[in-house]
Amino acid sequence: MKDISKELGISITTISFIVNKKAENKISKEVIKKVEDYIEKVGYKPNSSAQSLRTGKSKSIVFMVEDISDPFFSAIAKQMEEIAFRNGYNIIYCSTENDRERTLELISLFKDRQVDAFIITPPENFEKDLKNLIYEEHQTVMVFDRYFKNFKHNYVILENFEGAQKAVTGFYESGRRNIAFIGIHSELSPLVERHEGYLNSIGAYNLAAYELFLKFNEVKTPAGMSAIRNFLKGNPGIDSILFATNNLAITGLRVMREKKIKIPEDLAIISFDERDVFELYSPPISVIAQPISELAKELINGTLEILASKKEKKYFFTKALPGELIVRESLRPVKKLSSNP
Amino acid sequence: MKDISKELGISITTISFIVNKKAENKISKEVIKKVEDYIEKVGYKPNSSAQSLRTGKSKSIVFMVEDISDPFFSAIAKQMEEIAFRNGYNIIYCSTENDRERTLELISLFKDRQVDAFIITPPENFEKDLKNLIYEEHQTVMVFDRYFKNFKHNYVILENFEGAQKAVTGFYESGRRNIAFIGIHSELSPLVERHEGYLNSIGAYNLAAYELFLKFNEVKTPAGMSAIRNFLKGNPGIDSILFATNNLAITGLRVMREKKIKIPEDLAIISFDERDVFELYSPPISVIAQPISELAKELINGTLEILASKKEKKYFFTKALPGELIVRESLRPVKKLSSNP
DNA sequence: GCTGTTTAGTAAAACGTTTTACTAAACCGT
DNA sequence: ACGGTTTAGTAAAACGTTTTACTAAACAGC
16 A cells, blocks of 8 residues: 555655654655545555554454353443544453363464453463463453452452442341352452452341352352252241352342242342343342443553553552442342331 | 574475475475474464465454344354354454444454454445445455345344244234234344234234334333333233334333233233343243354354355355244233134 | 754665475486 | 476565664755
């Protein structure tokens, strides 16, 4: 294309300067005008492979999540895409399936493709790989939804501890005193912190803890359902359940429907993470909702910021955003409460 | 990297042949072995920008849908990603927002990025742009979810007409005789054909038609709800509703919940497109489900096939897959049926 | 009118591949 | 032992940019 542009009798260098807006102090107004008009006329667009080859930058960012068809992740993805696009970046999504090998393969693929940054929700057992990626391979990486204490990195997460506290407080204020927690056996920070937040609040109110942990891969399965079934049978006294993830809650709801357990009379329910089915369910289910737009904005703006200031890089971008307890029918008080002025 | 490889004392050309598996008939076993071992040792991977620059191919495919956070599209995306990855391609997703301008911008961006193919659900009023993209710009394009009669193109779609027929038959066999259709005012082929299928079956059974069409952008809004409210009020005789899309059905369900309409006693419901909320709803909602896996497979395999056989290109890849009526509680018969041996 | 500096612009190398056209050596048949 | 063919390999151009280092012309100061 530059060759064609050279039909103007102007050097390729000059064209390049003009295209890249580096021309202000070097090139005369008239030449700039002439070139810009011509570019406009023929609709020239630089070849991005060549740019990428030359500069080593591809103007693309990869967003790796556990499962891109999860509504939470796809909602984030969509909002980031919008902002990235306006900044001349595009976003490539992919699913790790929470599998370490696969994640490594994907990272290797995208490194070869010269992506400028990784926004990633690392799978289980990925701590050393992640550290390596950041500190040995010197990639720009933004960690999403979880973080690691053992080394510094950029991240954007939810205030999971506080979120769980809000849920327990919600139960407590609606009159529940036997509050259960159903979680997942995992070392991932959100799962750990949601549990810790629960324990902390339970302790503060001086209540007994009731806990069930499923295995990660049995959440959506019959095995998960029967674990919950047994848990309910073994703990008939509980009057409320906090589910640590939305998939967990959905499995729980299946069990309750099957057992004809009444919500909120028999059991009050709060789930982490909003999902359209919760609002539409009968009764509507209360949730600790993540601030999707804000998360998406922080993620992409933070990443772009890091990319822009790549010289210094002495600081880390870290952000924890609060979740919001959305009270719905599933949390309606059923006992009389002590009057509240 | 090739320079480094040249430390073996072997020409860059030879390395390239070996890397690209073009070496079989040209280069001696020993040299191949030596080079492959060295590559393995140092972990060499070709720079894809350079490859892309040289060959004009990027090994990436863009998947443009109305809204990537729609569970239907994101499920398709996820399955395609898997297959594409195994074939050395990666997929870039983006959302058109059903907006023509935005779609054109995105297409322009991705053309510059040298994507090898577009898999696209074109927005409203995109017919000429699409035709142009295929016939003037000679891009490889696979159209998804809709098609155009006026020119030949590759597509993968659902059998929408037959799907609507199955729904009407389902209602009929469950004893309903006043079957309504709630659709969207649109020229997009699925919406048109679902409606035509409905009319066709209604006609075959000699029943009256009850129809409501919302505007595309009011589906998820209060305006949509009140349109449905009025429709129900104006047509008290109807005993069943076929919703042309899942979002439409969700809006409808909100109205019914608010009006305390009993499903399936007062109104039987079938919606197009599966969605987790339908199965979990009380009562569970019957649907015409799209065969997600098959659609994803046909889409990506079809696209890869076209890409592989780019020389000929004399044929078009066209596929219409049947939907399946999944019968749930919302379709339970309530009247006595004439006995059925 | 000479030197030094700014202005406006350009030549050419480099990024890392692929691919065409070439060659030197070995082999083959007579 | 000669020309012809195969074998095993290579040199160099090309893909379309960016960027460094350069220059010719104009100008300024004295």
